[in-house]
Amino acid sequence: MELIDNQILLKLGISAILGLIIGLERELKRKPAGLKTSLVISITSCLLTIVSIQSAYTFPKFHNVPVNMDPLRLAAQIVSGIGFLGAGVILKKGNDNITGLTTSAMIWGAGAIGIAVGASFYLEAIAGVVLLMISVEIIPAFLRKVGLKQLSQKDIQIKIIVQHKENIDSVISNLETMQITLESIRIRDLLDKGHLIELKALVGYRKPVSEIYTEISDIKDVISTDIEI
Structure with a gap:
């Protein structure tokens, strides 16, 4: 049982660190959903995924209940819930410009990272964060430098x-x-x-x-x- 607890703490810790990276990028740009929001989403998504997986295997085993449970059923609902948060940061300015789409996508990404860590896909989660940072920071800056007018x-x-x-x-x-x-x-x-x-x-x-x-x-x-x- 102690090993399981340590694994859970490790997952939550990794999820917090990866959520911190995503949130810090938004916070430095003064976006509406920044550091705290990304941390909460990443950690709670990870926790709910852990609960979903653990309960699917632990409940039937200890209670001798012949029932089949989907280990990711609860995790699947996380994506729907995050959609409401993402919609809340999309704003329309007076000049008809739409803002907050990238922040909304990053909120969704923080949830996905938490789910991946909760399901023990550590390397995949780390790779996801690295690619997210490259996508929102390095690639746009590079394309602006090479002279693409639209960017x-x-x-x-x-x-x-x-x-x-x-x-x-x-x-x-x-x-x-x-x-x-x-x-x-x-x-x-x-x-x-x-x-x-x-x-x-x-x-x-x-x-x-x-x-x-x-x-x-x-x-x-x-x-x-x-x-x-």
Whole structure:
């Protein structure tokens, strides 16, 4: 019995360490589900998997009950439960951008790692964490460096108030010279005689927001600038 207890403690410990790695990556990026969330998910997923497997074999043996139990039945429900947590971190911003998808996937991954450790697939769990870290950190950074345009740009929403209607074309032309890729443009009149230009655009991933704001504010006839990432 002592050996079994030690094995359980080992599994929970490994699960905690691997969950810590996943959570730390999210925490350093200030994501909504960070260190504590990943730790709790990984450890509890591991514990529930252990309980599921142990009860499937221990209960019939010690109580002489002729029943067949699925050793991973409880573990299978973990995936469904984690789905609710994952959905909670997916957010839609005011500029119609969807955020939290990677964090949601990492929550699901933390649960999967816990299940793998609980089922004694230690090497597979470690390999899974390594591949997760490579996938979310190293590969995107590498692809940005080699110059893939889609991965080297970020989405922004720009709102500009222009005083005179005849300068709208000039303002838009200035934006295009700033290496800002315009995806959509909406223009409407304001009650105070100004004109609002709403744009969805792409800019360089490393370009500071303050620099974009300053460049747009310096354009002739621009009286107000608002930028959201």
